[in-house]
Amino acid sequence: MKEHLNENKDRSIFRKNIGRALLNKDNDPFIEQWNKNNLTKKNEKALDSNSVEFIKQKEIKEKVKEIEKRVTKYIIDNISFVTFQIDDKDKRLELESKIISTVSCCDECKPFPNWLGLSSPKEKIRKSGLWLVNELCKTPLSESDLKELKNILENAGYNI
Structure with a gap:
């Protein structure tokens, strides 16, 4: 969960x-840069600080920071999360996949x-109503999965 606010x-x-x-909604051509991974610090240090490429990378970093702040604001203002612990990694991944599939x-x-999300360039996001493209419409939660999930949530202190 920390990764989503970092x-x-x-x-x-x-x-x-x-x-x-956000970028697609604004018709911002920076979306092409956003889709790439950022320049690593190692590569950045190799650039001459007076070079055109260095200046360009600095501008890109500033724009990325601006968008990251907008993303954080959107998450804080519009999204809430429910978290619960499942120690078994395989079980956690299975339930995650089934919850996504069910919704x-x-x-x-x-x-x-x-x-x-209706402004997303990703069709699967627009169609599913979820910020995901993986695990869509696979195996949904079964009745026994729902009972297990209910028990997990109740044990975590959620009122179901």
Whole structure:
């Protein structure tokens, strides 16, 4: 969860997708740069500080910082999270996939008409109403999965 609030799109596809939607909504050509990974510090140090490339990279970094701040603001203002611990990694990944699949396959689950994701350049995001492109419409939660998830949430202190 920390990765989603850490202003580094290259560490969170969630942040990268929100940034893409912000830029696409603004018709900002910087989206092409946003889709690339940032210049590494090692490569940056190799550039002459008076070179055109160094100045260009500095401008890119400033623009990325600006967008990262917009992404953080969007997350804080518009998204809430529920977290719960599942120690077994395989079980955690299985339930995550099934939760995503269940929501993405739900015919009644639609985004609000003003949801930022509708401005995403990624069709799967626009269609699913989720900030994801993986695990969509695969295996949904079974009745036994729902019972297990309910128990996990109740044990974590959530009132179900």
